[in-house]
Amino acid sequence: MQWRPMEKINQNLPDGIKVYKGKNNIMPLKAWYAEVDVSLQDMSIRVVHSQDTDRKETLSEFSDNLNASIVVNGGYFILDKDPTEHVGLLMSNNIIHSPAIASVLRGSTRYFLTRSALGIRDDNHIDIAWIASRNDSIYEWQAPVLNQQNIPQLSLDYSQAVPWNVRDALQAGPVLITDGEINITVDEEVFFSSEIPNIHPRTAAGYTSDGRFIIMVVDGRQASSRGVYLQELAVMMDNLDCVEAINLDGGGSSGMVVNGKILNRPTGTTAQREVMSAIAVLFQE
Structure with missing residues (x-):
């Protein structure tokens, strides 16, 4: 990829935030x-969710409602449900709006799993972890529970996990970089036999060792663009x-x-799909 800074846009962003466009x-x-x-001072990175009655809205609506500097789409959701349902953990300001996934069915087989999530601490530092919920608490594992197609994990051992202390979080996956x-971790997170591994438009998030958040x-x-x-x-x-780094909804x-x-151009035009969750970068005036 050949990347170049978007100078006109960057001129209107606070110091410490830059946007780049790439082409191949x-x-x-x-x-x-x-x-x-x-x-950055007076900056907050937040997981946000739609306040509409159908629980979904466009990214531009998120941006306008929050007066956000940057908004990207977040986690998976069930599009044809009314109201929309989030797939996995959705937590904003320490309030859990949707619990983490603990198991999924593939055919008639149930797999217990630790799907990955992006979390944000009070100091805006980012954490990416393999997680599950129990009794309204969220736990993280140092490595994902092992699953393979037709070889399911039959339970989760919470003695191998520790509480995950983040303010905001959303589950998506799989992990891309550790x-x-x-x-x-496609197999471990049970994304086999799904469309997720195939070629698609994508959203990803990650962080660097020197404290830069990349979306x-x-x-x-x-x-x-294929x-x-x-x-x-x-x-x-x-x-x-x-x-x-983690793969988000795409x-x-x-x-x-x-x-x-x-x-x-999410769908080849400037039209936008309504989504349930997003990641927003906000500044206090």
Whole structure:
């Protein structure tokens, strides 16, 4: 990818936040990423959820309602439910709006699992962990519980876990990078036999060792941008020096709004899908 700063947009962003646009004419591919210094004063990184009665809204609506500098889409949700249901953990300001997933069915087989989530601490530092819920508490594991297709984990051992202390969080997955190494945990998180590993428009988030929060969107299903596989997405985040990274909801949900303007073309146009959750970068005036 050839990246260049979006100078006109960056002029209207606070110091410590920059947005870049990338292009690869051979693949072909178009992508955007924002880089946020998590130590910035008067800045807050938040997981937010729709306040509409149907529990979903566009990223531009999130941006307008919050007066956000940056908004990207968040976790998976069931689009055809009314009101919409989040898939996995959704927590804002220490309030759990949807619990973490503890198990899923694949055919007639139940797999107990620790799906990954992005968490935000009070000091805006980011954590990416494999998690599950129990008794209204959230626990994290140092490594994902092992699952393979047709070889399910039959229970979760909470003695191997510790409480996950974050203020905001959303579950998505799979993990892309762990401890500075590409580590895509598709099987462990039971994303096999799903569309998730295939080529799609993408949204990803991660952080670097020097305290930069990276959020990226990649367009897809277009003549000018085909989308990426998880492995390609992981390489893109690794090339930006992420030491931890996670795949978020993608497809037609993938989008980035900066200062009220949608940067990418989520469905090949400027139209936006309504989503249930998002990650927002906010500043106090």
